[in-house]
Amino acid sequence: MELFGGHKCKDQKGIQAMLKKAYEIERSRKTARIAG
């Protein structure tokens, strides 16, 4: 919903860094699962 401008957090930098790390972790776990 934030995409529509209803609410925006102040700590955008922190959120982006947090989500980037979450994607990285998730991707590495998926890769590990596929590799068996």
Added chain:
Amino acid sequence: MSKHEYAFYPGCSSQKGASASNYLTSVEAMCKTLDVKLTEIPDWNCCGASIGYAEAGELPRHVLNARNFALSEQNLPGQEIVATCAACWLGARETRERLTHSDTLMADTREALKEAGLTINEMPEIRHMVEVLIEDLGFEEMAKHVVRPLEGMKIAGYVGCQTNRPFGVAGESFENPVYLDKMVEMVGAEPIPEYEQKVTCCGGALAFSEPEKAQAQIKDIVESAYDHGAEMIVTPCPLCQANVEIYQGQINKRYGTKFDIPVMYYSQLMVVAYGGDAKAAALNGQVIKARRLEEIAAKPVKR
């Protein structure tokens, strides 16, 4: 000091200018009467509903909710988190369940949170506002404040799915929850316990992507309310409120019906019953005007 204090997670839909801003306005007035203090979690973020489920992946979605938990713990230690939005409540509840039962997910979440300078030490309780009203205050306490009963109004309690499945409200049946009916009764109106569409899904985000299917479901929800003689529908969910009210015009065109039934929040009914005016109950936020409730809200209060 208030009798009941909580960390408050309002969610995006209740922000100023958003579809459920009237929900927030009426909740604030209701809480003032009931001496419930809600302190907004500083710099909270979106729960990731809909978009999170579609694209973001599991861990980022949980991390978004965990950030709110961490901010709550840091700024409002020891307070339970209360959400008014059913989707926010469901998303946060799911994250709580998953993190509590998976050490790996918890460790991954903490690692991601570290990037935002945050951490979680204790898992907070996540409550929907209706749980607070029913479990912490109780119907008797809520009823004490009724000074303008909504006499003569017949109201269908539409629970929807997000506050009902999979977690639900404690003590309620998944098939036939009755808490909304009790709330309708508590404000002096007549409930419809046999309203068989009370837990049907409103279609959620399908209203955008599959409008025909969503509108078929909404038609059943509205039609059943009319069939039972309701003049109004009440709900605890912003998405249900928006979908069931907004699409009645399109449904009328598609099916040749003449639906024109307002869909309200429980908090709006309570504010009017507690003696509040139309502004305090945010009745101007309806797409379909609740004329009868507006008339009642304009009447003097019986004290």
